Amino acid sequence: MSFGGPQWPQEPQQQGQQGYGQQPGYGYPPPQGNGQQPGYGYPPQQGHGQQPGYGYPQPQQPAQPNPFPGAQGSGDTPDWGAMADASASRGRRKRLLLIAGGVLATAAVGAIVATAVVSTNKKNDDAKNHPVPTGTVAPTGEPTPDPTFSSVAPPPPPNPKDYISDPKKDKAPLTAEGLFPGKKLSMNDRPYKKGATSSTTNCAAVTQGGLGTVLKRNGCQRVLRATYVKDGVAITVGVAVFPSEASAQKAKEQATGGIAPLTGAGVGDFCHATVCLRRSNAIGRYAYFTQAGFANGKKVSLADKPVFQASDDLGTFAFNQIYARGRAQASAAAAAGE
Numbered sequence: 001m002s003f004g005g006p007q008w009p010q011e012p013q014q015q016g017q018q019g020y021g022q023q024p025g026y027g028y029p030p031p032q033g034n035g036q037q038p039g040y041g042y043p044p045q046q047g048h049g050q051q052p053g054y055g056y057p058q059p060q061q062p063a064q065p066n067p068f069p070g071a072q073g074s075g076d077t078p079d080w081g082a083m084a085d086a087s088a089s090r091g092r093r094k095r096l097l098l099i100a101g102g103v104l105a106t107a108a109v110g111a112i113v114a115t116a117v118v119s120t121n122k123k124n125d126d127a128k129n130h131p132v133p134t135g136t137v138a139p140t141g142e143p144t145p146d147p148t149f150s151s152v153a154p155p156p157p158p159n160p161k162d163y164i165s166d167p168k169k170d171k172a173p174l175t176a177e178g179l180f181p182g183k184k185l186s187m188n189d190r191p192y193k194k195g196a197t198s199s200t201t202n203c204a205a206v207t208q209g210g211l212g213t214v215l216k217r218n219g220c221q222r223v224l225r226a227t228y229v230k231d232g233v234a235i236t237v238g239v240a241v242f243p244s245e246a247s248a249q250k251a252k253e254q255a256t257g258g259i260a261p262l263t264g265a266g267v268g269d270f271c272h273a274t275v276c277l278r279r280s281n282a283i284g285r286y287a288y289f290t291q292a293g294f295a296n297g298k299k300v301s302l303a304d305k306p307v308f309q310a311s312d313d314l315g316t317f318a319f320n321q322i323y324a325r326g327r328a329q330a331s332a333a334a335a336a337g338e
Helices: 080-128 209-215 245-254 305-333
Strands: 184-187 190-200 222-230 234-240 277-283 286-294
Touching: 190 305, 209 245, 209 286, 222 305, 234 305, 245 277, 245 286, 277 305, 286 305
Parallel strands: none
Antiparallel strands: 184 190, 190 222, 222 234, 234 286, 277 286
């Protein structure tokens, strides 16, 4: 059977002490009682119109607040010494506050200067990392020239397909282990274990049916093979190399028969004297073929989707490997300026 392959690809104010006010005069009143007569140091009974005499206290006046907080004394005369001490104390506090404020102001100015220095350094760093804008005056005093552009368009990047189509460009080493690396592969989370690999220049010797004749007629130069297995399905993929893209395309179109199954490395004989799935395709000067079937010899039918899936996966893998070969050579040529 032959089917299509892969398509292209964020300080609170202190209150002063209260003044003592007017204190009683010399002499103290005894307890009031009926019939007591005023004597030396005793006041007359109240309410009989007697006037206070010598040694009798004057009527007491209510206490008056001291208009000078913090000044101790009685009467209307302030304590000037206490007031001087209070004033000196306030002066010391004011000087301390001024000193503290001066320290903070100095620190603030220092921070501003430090910030200015950092910002300036940052600008200088940025200037070092960028070219002088065009149209400005350079340090030499001469205007910087405007940029010029070539009228010739740059050449397009190399096309990977060109390197796998022309034998004069396709010069990288070609081996079976290079084309089929590792011990297994995975396609869309489907793992395949690799079996044996081979490479030969006798193209017809590794074919079945009429494929040998087709390969020989179109100038086959080498065939590289590898076998993979998964869940009882075995698949051999063969890549044939031709002298030109046209020859590979003809071999694909004329294909009949198939690539011979490759046994060994844990894979037994399969696809002999039974029905298997054969496919062919080509890219550049390479044609690739797959033969998939059951490892136990069971015939393949259209209902056997695992076999068809395995054939698709290995065909896609072969296509990708060949194209990767062209991409690697094209990148190397671009880096070399070729």
